[in-house]
Amino acid sequence: xxxKLYITTAIPYVNGTPHIGNALDYLLADIWTRYQKQNDHEVxxxxxxxxxxxxxxxxxxxxxxxxxxxTDQTYVNFENLMKKVxxxxxxxxxxxxxxxxxxxxxxxxxLLPYIYKGKYEGWYCIGCESFVSDKEASANEGICxxxxxxxxxxxxxxxxxxxxxxxxxxREAISSDEMKIVxxxxxxxxxxxxxxxxxxxxxxxxxxxxxxxxxxxxxxxNIMYVWLDALANYITVLGYPDQPSWQEYWPADVQIxxxxxxxxxxxxxxxxxLGLGLKLPKKLLVHGTIIVGGAKMSKTVGNVVDPNQVIxxxxxxxxxxxxxxxxxxxxxxxxxxxxxxxxxxxELANDLGNLVQRVxxxxxxxxxxxxxxxxxxxxxxxxxxxxMESLEFNxxxxxxxxxxxxxxxxxxxxxxxxxxxxxxKDAEAEAHLTEVLAYSVGALLQIADLLVPFLPKTASEIHKxxxxxxxxASESVLFPKIYxxxxxxxxxxx
RNA sequence: CGCGGGGUGGAGCAGUGGUUAGCUCGGAUGGCUCAUAACCAUCAGGUCGCAGGUUCGAAUCCUGCCCCCGCAACCA
Numbered sequence: 001x002x003x004k005l006y007i008t009t010a011i012p013y014v015n016g017t018p019h020i021g022n023a024l025d026y027l028l029a030d031i032w033t034r035y036q037k038q039n040d041h042e043v044x045x046x047x048x049x050x051x052x053x054x055x056x057x058x059x060x061x062x063x064x065x066x067x068x069x070x071t072d073q074t075y076v077n078f079e080n081l082m083k084k085v086x087x088x089x090x091x092x093x094x095x096x097x098x099x100x101x102x103x104x105x106x107x108x109x110x111l112l113p114y115i116y117k118g119k120y121e122g123w124y125c126i127g128c129e130s131f132v133s134d135k136e137a138s139a140n141e142g143i144c145x146x147x148x149x150x151x152x153x154x155x156x157x158x159x160x161x162x163x164x165x166x167x168x169x170x171r172e173a174i175s176s177d178e179m180k181i182v183x184x185x186x187x188x189x190x191x192x193x194x195x196x197x198x199x200x201x202x203x204x205x206x207x208x209x210x211x212x213x214x215x216x217x218x219x220x221x222n223i224m225y226v227w228l229d230a231l232a233n234y235i236t237v238l239g240y241p242d243q244p245s246w247q248e249y250w251p252a253d254v255q256i257x258x259x260x261x262x263x264x265x266x267x268x269x270x271x272x273x274l275g276l277g278l279k280l281p282k283k284l285l286v287h288g289t290i291i292v293g294g295a296k297m298s299k300t301v302g303n304v305v306d307p308n309q310v311i312x313x314x315x316x317x318x319x320x321x322x323x324x325x326x327x328x329x330x331x332x333x334x335x336x337x338x339x340x341x342x343x344x345x346x347e348l349a350n351d352l353g354n355l356v357q358r359v360x361x362x363x364x365x366x367x368x369x370x371x372x373x374x375x376x377x378x379x380x381x382x383x384x385x386x387x388m389e390s391l392e393f394n395x396x397x398x399x400x401x402x403x404x405x406x407x408x409x410x411x412x413x414x415x416x417x418x419x420x421x422x423x424x425k426d427a428e429a430e431a432h433l434t435e436v437l438a439y440s441v442g443a444l445l446q447i448a449d450l451l452v453p454f455l456p457k458t459a460s461e462i463h464k465x466x467x468x469x470x471x472x473a474s475e476s477v478l479f480p481k482i483y484x485x486x487x488x489x490x491x492x493x494x
Numbered sequence: 495c496g497c498g499g500g501g502u503g504g505a506g507c508a509g510u511g512g513u514u515a516g517c518u519c520g521g522a523u524g525g526c527u528c529a530u531a532a533c534c535a536u537c538a539g540g541u542c543g544c545a546g547g548u549u550c551g552a553a554u555c556c557u558g559c560c561c562c563c564g565c566a567a568c569c570a
Contacts, residue, residue: 012570013569013570015570050570053569053570054570055569055570056570120568122568131568131569132569133567133568133569185498185499186498188497188498188499189497189498189499189564189565192497192498192565192566193497193498193565193566193567194567195497198567199567199568201567201568202568203568225568226569226570227568227570230570259564259565261570262565263565263567263568264567264568264570267567268567268568288564289564326506328507331499332563332564334506339505339506339519342519342520343519345530346518346519347518347519349530349532350530350532350533351532351533353529353530353532354529354530354532354533355529355532355533356529357528357529357530357532358528358529358530358532358533359528359529360529361528361529362528362529365528366528398518401518408533408534409533409534409535411528411529411533411534412525412526412533412534412535413534415526415528416528417526417527417528418526420528477530478530479530480530481530481532489531490531
């Protein structure tokens with residue numbers, strides 16, 4: 001049965017260059033999307049960029065540009081990354097889009113029954129033109145590290161959103177899995193965090209302190225808090241409220257986010273939706289952080305991994321492979337160039353690439369490239385599908401590699417090259433060989449099907465090679481060995 | 495006693511009371527020759543963080559302790 005599904009990715013703040021965490025968002029959403037499409041569902045897959053706020057304005061000023069011009073230049077970096085990881089997204093939203101702006105103002109007006117004026121008090125840096133959290137203030141011993149000035153205790157009048165009014169509903173939705181937080185431990189973590197209830201959130205800043213943003217309706221001296229603006233993208237991108245088709249896709253089936261922003265997505269965002277009278281998303285997929293050799297990535301340490309470099313050096317599918325299999329979907333994962341290259345050379349090149357090659361080569365050599373009719377692969381795929389449904393993509397792709405391994409074992413046991421030698425002496429040998437090789441092709445085609453969500457290019461190359469009933473030689477081998485970061489074990493010893 | 499997760503062979507992990515604790519990578523040996531010097535098999539290697547307890551029996555349950563990692567609400 002065909003369903004209309006919707007998946008979203010967190011929209012990154014465009015004040016920097018895209019990093020590997022952004023790429024992970026797009027990749028996970030894309031895997032899910034391709035999987036659902038393969039099952040004949042229709043999917044909308046949204047991406048976007050978050051472009052308002054002081055930090056953007058500051059960066060723009062540094063570059064001598066107005067903020068809009070600045071974001072017009074930087075958002076492209078993110079769009080390029082989405083394309084580069086092969087994300088098959090259908091909708092792109094920028095928070096500076098006119099439709100988004102008018103929509104968020106409509107949202108504000110609709111939420112008015114839950115909005116009140118209140119005082120916000122906190123530590124403020126005049127240089128930064130912004131408040132800092134108590135934690136940050138005490139961490140810096142009361143002095144702004146950028147401006148070498150002491151923070152001041154200031155208060156200002158803000159609009160507040162009565163998130164607290166929705167505490168019970170949100171808690172209930174999370175506990176009952178009506179809005180399911182995946183993985184379970186994130187759900188527990190968040191429920192513990194909100195045990196004292198959701199706290200009202202200040203959702204505006206005086207214009208003098210926050211110039212770059214969406215004005216509050218009927219009160220242009222106040223600018224909307226960036227998170228309110230940003231979170232709304234998930235519905236404005238669908239055309240909410242003016243294009244009725246949004247109703248065919250909301251609520252989202254899956255919203256993808258990193259663990260660092262869970263409280264906005266599991267607290268403020270559902271409260272906004274409830275205030276608007278909308279349904280809550282069905283699932284929040286919270287992925288972990290990618291660390292490098294056990295350490296957090298950071299610019300100062302200089303261990304930041306550029307997704308572009310990975311893709312440029314090893315190819316897109318190699319990137320998609322490592323980040324879907326060796327970075328657990330629902331937990332933190334480790335990246336090092338050595339690990340990456342090892343898994344590329346052993347798993348992609350030796351296990352899969354070589355398997356395709358040896359089967360194709362035997363058919364070419366023994367049967368002049370004629371496959372005959374390949375039987376349908378018969379491997380039990382329930383583990384794979386269960387893993388996909390429970391959003392544990394790494395477990396699903398693990399399952400594919402079990403199949404790769406068992407096909408290699410099968411070939412080793414049956415020894416087609418020995419059967420080939422009997423042709424002419426043994427009357428049944430020829431038919432037997434054909435059967436063995438056709439079976440292998442059937443298994444490979446099944447493997448290719450299961451790889452479609454993960455390695456679309458590889459899957460289609462395998463299909464191309466075998467599906468016509470005769471071998472179509474490809475111009476190059478799948479996953480040629482690469483030794484950039486590790487030693488080539490086959491170099492002769494000096 | 496803030497909350498949560500975790501400590502299992504060199505590395506990464508699975509395993510929540512029951513036969514000799516599994517898997518992948520790495521290492522050693524052997525086989526094979528269709529293949530990207532690939533593939534397959536076998537072997538080596540673990541006092542399951544520490545100490546007590548419950549039990550016929552614990553990595554698995556209980557108690558205490560040690561260590562690591564997140565989070566601790568307005569930075570997006």
